[in-house]
Amino acid sequence: MSGRRAARVLFGRELASIVRSRSYLLLFAGVAAVIIGIGIVGGGIDAGYVPTAVDLLLPLELLVPAVAFAIGYRSIADDIQRDELSVLETYPVPDWAYVAGVYVGRAVALVAMLGLPLFVVGILVWLSAGPDTTIVATHRGIDSPLLFGRFVLLTLAYALMVLAVVLALSALASTRKTALTFAVVGLGGLVVGLDLLVLRGVGAGWVTGDTLITAIAASPTSAYRGLVFETVLYVAFETETGYASPVASTFSLLVWTVIGLSVAALGVSQR
Incomplete structure (x- = not known):
């Protein structure tokens, strides 16, 4: 079986397993309720796209x-616990094709689970925000749906990066329980730990003004936040924020995604 065909088959398998699962349907309902609820309760929907972001x-x-x-x-x-990787080796299925199929299948579900509620929020802003909300108070820019669309795309890029890391941790585990432990500890360190390390560095003097932007970009969460500030929320500030470098932050998310998928493929190859 060719690598591309194997990836397509595995993509279909992953997507079908998610669609048939009630737990993922409940997860989608919960995520939608949280995102739409925050938009409504926070008052951003009546104020405009940037306040909603x-x-x-x-x-x-x-x-x-x-x-x-x-x-x-x-x-x-x-798949490791059920020894399905050994079965796939008989075809054979290249490691990269296996990881690509699983990743893309799960990525489609993740994009739908986050993107659809955010799209609904955008529609609600369009229906609810008054004409006087189109100009941001500082008059640095127009509060437009393009800014909210950019916010959605950045959020999905951040989500896809995290998913790549989660797959890497899953590939390093041998059981579901181990995967749970790895994912909790690994994601905690990546999403929260690096942010705290940057703050600690600023407080202790390890991170100075010259290296702060680089340090912020190294943390995926800070990189995502910096991109949102610099490319979406900038219209709400009177001057340039200088919070982060869009180029460095984009590069960081891309590198973390590649690292995650590479580690996942390496972990699968060792089975």
């Missing part, structure tokens, strides 16, 4: 890793 940013920093974890932590570990 402000309301959603912090909750999504926590929600996105949780959803990616729920979708991906068992994906490869279950």
Whole structure:
């Protein structure tokens, strides 16, 4: 079986298993309720696209890793535990094709689970926000749906990066319980630990003004936050924020994604 064909077959298998699962349907309902609820309760929907993005940013920093974890932590570990990788070797299926098929299948589910509620929020803003909300108070820019669309794309890019790391941790585990432990500890360190390390560095003097932007980009969560500030929320500030470098932050998310998928493929190859 060719690598591309194997990847397509595995993609279909992953997507079908998610669609048939009631637990993922309940997860989607819960995620949708949280995202739409925050938009409504926070008042951003009546104020405009940028205020809505402000309301959603912090909750999504926590929600996105949780959803990616729920979708991906068992994906490869279950195949290892059921010895399905040995069966796939008889075809044979290249390691990269296996990881690609699993990743893309889970990624489609993750994008739908986060993207659809955010799309609904955008529609609600379009229906609810008054004409006087189109100009941001500082008059640095127009509060447009393009800014919210950019926010959604950045959120999905962050989610796909986290999913790649989750798959890597799943590939390193041999059982579902081990995968759960690896994912909790690994994601905690990646999503929260690196942020805290940057803060510790600033407080202790390890991180100075010259290296702060680089340190922020090294943390995936900070990189995502920095991209949102610099490319979406900038219209709400009177001057340039200088919070992060969009180029460095984008590069960071890309590197973490590649590292995650590479480690996943390496972990599968060692089975």
